[in-house]
Amino acid sequence: MKPTPVLVMQDICKSFPGVKALTDARLRLFPGEVHALMGQNGAGKSTLIKVLTGVESPDSGQILLKDQPIRPESVDDAQKLGISTVFQEVNLCPNLSVAENIFIGRFPMRGLAIDWKAIERDARKALLALNIDIDVTRTLSEFPVAIQQMVAIARALSTEAQVLILDEPTSSLDEDEVERLFDALRELKRKGIAILFVTHFLDQTYAISDRITVLRNGEFIGEYPAAELGRLELINTMVGRDIDEAGQAAKSASSADRPTDRPFISVQGLGAAGRMHPIDLDIYQGQVLGLGGLLGSGRTETARMLFGIDRAESGTIAIDGAPVRLNSPRKAVRQGIAFCPEDRKTEGIVADLSIRENIILALQARRGIFRYLPKRVQTAMADEYIKQLGIRTPDAEKPIGQLSGGNQQKALLARWLATEPKMLILDEPTRGIDIAAKLEIMDLVKTQCRKGLAILFISSEMSEVLRVSDRIAVLRDRQKVGEIDGKAADEQSVFRMIAGAEA
Amino acid sequence: MKNTLSQLTRSHLFWPCVTLVLLCLANVYFNPGFFDIEVKDGHLYGSVIDILNRAAPLMLIAMGMTLVIATRGIDISVGATVAIAGAVVAALIGGSLVIKDGVQTYVSNVPMPLAIVAALAVALLCGLWNGLLVAGAGMQPIVATLILMVAGRGVAQLITEGQIVTVYYEPFFFIGNGFIFGIPVSLYIVAVVLAVLLLLTKRTALGLFIESVGINPVASRFSGISARALVFWVYAFCAVTAGIAALIITSNVKSADANNAGLLLELDAILAVALGGTSLAGGRFYLIGTLIGALIIQTLTYAIYSLGVPPEINMVVKAIVVFGVCLIQSPALRDLLMKHAFRTGGTA
Ligand SMILES: Nc1ncnc2c1ncn2[C@@H]1O[C@H](COP(=O)(O)OP(=O)(O)OP(=O)(O)O)[C@@H](O)[C@H]1O
Ligand SMILES: [Mg+2]
Numbered sequence A: 001m002k003p004t005p006v007l008v009m010q011d012i013c014k015s016f017p018g019v020k021a022l023t024d025a026r027l028r029l030f031p032g033e034v035h036a037l038m039g040q041n042g043a044g045k046s047t048l049i050k051v052l053t054g055v056e057s058p059d060s061g062q063i064l065l066k067d068q069p070i071r072p073e074s075v076d077d078a079q080k081l082g083i084s085t086v087f088q089e090v091n092l093c094p095n096l097s098v099a100e101n102i103f104i105g106r107f108p109m110r111g112l113a114i115d116w117k118a119i120e121r122d123a124r125k126a127l128l129a130l131n132i133d134i135d136v137t138r139t140l141s142e143f144p145v146a147i148q149q150m151v152a153i154a155r156a157l158s159t160e161a162q163v164l165i166l167d168e169p170t171s172s173l174d175e176d177e178v179e180r181l182f183d184a185l186r187e188l189k190r191k192g193i194a195i196l197f198v199t200h201f202l203d204q205t206y207a208i209s210d211r212i213t214v215l216r217n218g219e220f221i222g223e224y225p226a227a228e229l230g231r232l233e234l235i236n237t238m239v240g241r242d243i244d245e246a247g248q249a250a251k252s253a254s255s256a257d258r259p260t261d262r263p264f265i266s267v268q269g270l271g272a273a274g275r276m277h278p279i280d281l282d283i284y285q286g287q288v289l290g291l292g293g294l295l296g297s298g299r300t301e302t303a304r305m306l307f308g309i310d311r312a313e314s315g316t317i318a319i320d321g322a323p324v325r326l327n328s329p330r331k332a333v334r335q336g337i338a339f340c341p342e343d344r345k346t347e348g349i350v351a352d353l354s355i356r357e358n359i360i361l362a363l364q365a366r367r368g369i370f371r372y373l374p375k376r377v378q379t380a381m382a383d384e385y386i387k388q389l390g391i392r393t394p395d396a397e398k399p400i401g402q403l404s405g406g407n408q409q410k411a412l413l414a415r416w417l418a419t420e421p422k423m424l425i426l427d428e429p430t431r432g433i434d435i436a437a438k439l440e441i442m443d444l445v446k447t448q449c450r451k452g453l454a455i456l457f458i459s460s461e462m463s464e465v466l467r468v469s470d471r472i473a474v475l476r477d478r479q480k481v482g483e484i485d486g487k488a489a490d491e492q493s494v495f496r497m498i499a500g501a502e503a
Numbered sequence B: 001m002k003n004t005l006s007q008l009t010r011s012h013l014f015w016p017c018v019t020l021v022l023l024c025l026a027n028v029y030f031n032p033g034f035f036d037i038e039v040k041d042g043h044l045y046g047s048v049i050d051i052l053n054r055a056a057p058l059m060l061i062a063m064g065m066t067l068v069i070a071t072r073g074i075d076i077s078v079g080a081t082v083a084i085a086g087a088v089v090a091a092l093i094g095g096s097l098v099i100k101d102g103v104q105t106y107v108s109n110v111p112m113p114l115a116i117v118a119a120l121a122v123a124l125l126c127g128l129w130n131g132l133l134v135a136g137a138g139m140q141p142i143v144a145t146l147i148l149m150v151a152g153r154g155v156a157q158l159i160t161e162g163q164i165v166t167v168y169y170e171p172f173f174f175i176g177n178g179f180i181f182g183i184p185v186s187l188y189i190v191a192v193v194l195a196v197l198l199l200l201t202k203r204t205a206l207g208l209f210i211e212s213v214g215i216n217p218v219a220s221r222f223s224g225i226s227a228r229a230l231v232f233w234v235y236a237f238c239a240v241t242a243g244i245a246a247l248i249i250t251s252n253v254k255s256a257d258a259n260n261a262g263l264l265l266e267l268d269a270i271l272a273v274a275l276g277g278t279s280l281a282g283g284r285f286y287l288i289g290t291l292i293g294a295l296i297i298q299t300l301t302y303a304i305y306s307l308g309v310p311p312e313i314n315m316v317v318k319a320i321v322v323f324g325v326c327l328i329q330s331p332a333l334r335d336l337l338m339k340h341a342f343r344t345g346g347t348a
Helices: A045-052 A075-080 A098-103 A116-128 A145-157 A175-190 A202-208 A231-239 A245-253 A299-306 A329-334 A344-348 A355-367 A375-389 A405-417 A435-450 A462-468 A491-500 B002-010 B014-030 B047-070 B078-093 B112-136 B141-160 B170-177 B185-203 B206-215 B217-222 B227-253 B265-275 B287-306 B311-329 B331-345
Strands: A007-016 A019-029 A034-038 A060-065 A068-070 A083-086 A163-167 A194-198 A211-216 A219-225 A265-272 A276-283 A288-292 A314-319 A322-324 A337-340 A423-427 A454-458 A471-475 A480-485 B038-040 B043-045 B096-100 B103-107
Touching: A007 A045, A019 A034, A019 A045, A019 A194, A019 A211, A034 A045, A034 A202, A045 A060, A045 A163, A045 A194, A075 A083, A083 A145, A098 A116, A098 A145, A116 A145, A145 A163, A145 A175, A175 A194, A175 A202, A202 A231, A211 A231, A219 A231, A231 A435, A265 A299, A276 A288, A276 A299, A276 A314, A276 A454, A276 A480, A288 A299, A288 A435, A288 A462, A288 A491, A299 A337, A299 A423, A299 A454, A329 A337, A329 A355, A329 B217, A337 A405, A344 A405, A344 B217, A355 A375, A355 A405, A355 B206, A375 A405, A375 A435, A405 A435, A423 A435, A435 A454, A435 A462, A454 A462, A462 A491, A471 A491, A480 A491, B014 B287, B014 B311, B043 B047, B047 B078, B047 B185, B047 B206, B047 B227, B047 B265, B047 B287, B078 B112, B078 B141, B078 B227, B078 B265, B112 B141, B112 B227, B170 B185, B170 B227, B185 B206, B185 B227, B185 B287, B206 B217, B206 B227, B217 B227, B265 B287, B265 B311, B287 B311, B311 B331
Parallel strands: A019 A219, A034 A194, A034 A211, A083 A163, A163 A194, A288 A454, A288 A471, A337 A423, A423 A454
Antiparallel strands: A007 A019, A007 A060, A060 A068, A211 A219, A265 A276, A265 A314, A314 A322, A471 A480, B038 B043, B096 B103
16 A cells, blocks of 8 residues: 655756756645755755745746646735645744734624634634744734744744745744644644755754655655665765765864953843843853754843843943943944844845855944945855855855845855854754764864954754853743753753742 | 846846937927027027936936935935925025126125035935934835925925015025036036946945845944944935935025925935836835936927827826836836747747
8 A cells, every 4th residue: 555645746846047046846745744955055945945935937848736736926826725835934924913914915804893802713713723922913023033934834834734844933932942843733734734844953853754855956766764874875866976964064063162361252241121131141262152042042132132232221241341331232343242143034145146145244334434345355254154154155246135044144244244243143043054064164163263263152942052162051931040061961961040030 | 139138127227228318209209309408508409408407306306216215215305305405595585786986796695605515415404314213213215205395395385474475685596507518517516426426336335224224223233233224324314315315406486485396306306216226125126226216207298298198188198107107117017028928929
C-alpha cells in the first residue's frame, strides 16, 4: 500500500534577473507528515514556497494538488485551494490589531456587519492554543517579533487547510514557544494535514519532521526519511562539501579571553519605568558578553537603551571611563557602537537600496553628508564584504530586498563591520542563517572580538550564547538576576539562574 | 540589439521621454511650426522656448517637491507659499516711474535685492514651519502642509491688503521676461538650481540619505542618519524653490494676486514628480525625470490652448490626457499589453 502525495511539485524552474533561483526543483508532500525543506541561504527554499503559493510564477514546471494541476496566482488563490502559509518575513499589518490580523480577509459576518465579538473570541482561542495569552485588541506593532511570528502562525493554523507551509517560523522563538508550536503541529499531523517546514535549526528538523528534502543552488538534491539521514550527512548534503560542525564549534569556543583592565562601556543602574529595571553591565574590549534569558526578559530593551533608541530614565553610561549621554542612535554610532537589530525587515534593511548602499550606509552616516565615500571605494568595500561573508548575489548593485533572508542578515552585519566599531551589539544575529554560515559568522564575531571589539550578544538559542560568550548576564522579567562565567556555564546553570529567583 | 533596447526601456527616463515626444508630435500635427525658433532682437522666440519659459516655475517647485516626496512626504502648501512670497516681493518693490532731473527713472519702495531676499526668507519661513510640523511634531505631511495651504492665501491677502499689487519697477521684470544670450533668464535660474541639486544629491551623501529615509525611516535612523533633521530641511528647501518660482511668476505678470498666484501649482508639481518616475511612496527619486514631467504638463497645457479647446472643458481634456499618460507609464499595464502582444503575435 503506497500512500499518494497530496501535493507534488515537478521540474520547477524560476529565474530572476541574474540569478537562477530554482532549476528543476521537486517536492512531494504526503498527508499527515511534517516535511522539512532544507538548504543553505539562497538555496531557493523561500522561492519554491513562493511559487507554490502564487507569489511568484514559475518559468516552467508543474504543481499537482491531489493529482489536479493547479496554478495559484496569489496567496489568496492558494489559500482557497487549501494551502496556508507563514512566510519568512512576517507579512501582517502592523497597524491593525492582533485579532484583525488573524482574521483579515475572512471576517466572520453577522448579517451585514462584521462580528467583532467572534473575531476577538476566536483570535484569543487561536493564540491560547499556542499558549499565548495577550490582549488581542492591541495593535500588532506593539508586540515583539516573536509574538508577531506566533500571530502569523496562529493565523495560518486557524484556517482550514490541507497543506500548511511554515518558512522559518521559529527564527525568533525561544525553546518554550518552539515546543508549543510543535505540539500544535503534531495535532495537525494527526488530522492528516501535510506540513512543510523550513528551518536552519537541525535539532528542530529532527525533532519534528518525518522526511527531508534538500535543495542546493536551486537544485533538488534528494528526498530522505529523516530517520535515515544522519545529522552530518544532512549538513554535507546541503553544503555540498564536508563540514565538521563539532570541530568548527570547538575552534570558535577556544578563543583566548583577554580581559582588559577597564571596561569599554560601563552601565550603572540604567533603566526606564515600565520597560526595564535598573541594570548594571560592564562590557570589555576583546570580550563577548552574552545576554541570557527568555523572550520578554528585557534583552532587546537593554540593547535598545544602549544604542540610544529608547531613552533611559535613570542610570549612567560611561565609555572608556568618561560619562556619555546616548539619547539617539546617531550619538551611539559616533561613540563607536554598532547595533544589528533583531527585526531585520523593519529595522535593518533599506529594501530598495542596493547591497552596496546598504553596506556603506552606517559608515556614511557616521562620516556625515559631505564626506561622501567615492563610488569606487563603496564598490570595493561592498565587494570585499560580499566575499568575506559569502553573501550570495550576482553583484553589489542588486536591491538588498531581493537577497534571501540569511544573506540580508549577512549584509547588515557587513554594514556595521564597515564602521569599524568598538562595540557591536548583536540582537539575534544568526536569525535565519544557515548552519555553515552560522559557524562562519560566529567565527567572524570571535575574530573581531580578538582584535579588540567588545561584543554584546543576544540570541534565543542558548547553546549559541554559551558557545561565544566569555561572560553571560542572565535576565529575567526585565531585570538582571546574575552574571556567570561563560566558560564554566552550561545550559543547566543558566536555566537554573533564570528559574532560580522564582523558586 | 534587443539587449540595448530592453536596457533602454528599463531606464527610468524612457517612458517620460516617450510621453514628451508623443505630445510634441501631437503639437506638430496641429501646428506644423511648433519646432520653429526665430531670432528676434537677439532673443530666441518660438513655441518651444515659450513652453520652456513658462514651465520654469513648475520645474523649480517640482524639484523641491521631488525631494519631499522622496522622503515619503508631500507638500501641498507650495501654491500658498508662492502667493505669500509673491505678495511680499510685490509689496516691497511696488515702484513708480518718476521724473528726476528731467530723466525718467524707476524707483522702488525698498531696494530690489533686499525685497528679493525678504521674499525668499519668508518662503523659507513657510518651509521651516512645515518642517517643524512634520519632522518636529510628527504630523502627517498632508495634514501638516494643509494648514499652510489654507492659511497661506489669507496671509498673502493681509500683505496685499486684499488688492492685486501691481509692480511698476522695470528692472524687476528682467527675472521673468528677460533674456541672456537670447535665452530666457528663468531657464538660467532653473539650470542653477538643478546644478546645485545634482551636485548635492550625487556628489554628497544627501541623495543616499534622502532615499534611505524615504524607503525605511526606522532602519535609517538605526544606521545613524538624523532622519528628522533631514526631513526638516527638505521641507525648508521645497518652500524656497516655491519662493524662487514666486519671483519669476510675479515678475512675469508684473503683479501679485493673493488669490490666484500659484493656484493649483502644488497639484501640477506632484503630477510632474509622478510623471518623472518618482514613486509617491517615497524612496528612489529622479530629478531629471521630474523636469521632463514638468515639461510634459506645460506642453500639454500649451497644446490645449493652441487647439482652442474651450476654457470650460480644458481641465477635462487635461485630465483625460494625464490619465492616458499615467496608463502608458504604468508598469502593470505595460506587462499586461506585452504579454498579450507576445501571446497573439508569437515570439517577437
Ligand atoms: N525577487 C527576487 N529578485 C531577484 N532575486 C531573487 C528574488 N527573490 C529571491 N531571489 C534570489 O533567489 C535565490 C534564492 O532565494 P530564496 O529566498 O529562495 O533562498 P532561501 O533558500 O529561502 O534562503 P534563506 O535560507 O536565506 O531564507 C537567492 O539567490 C536570491 O537572491
Ligand atoms: Mg528563505
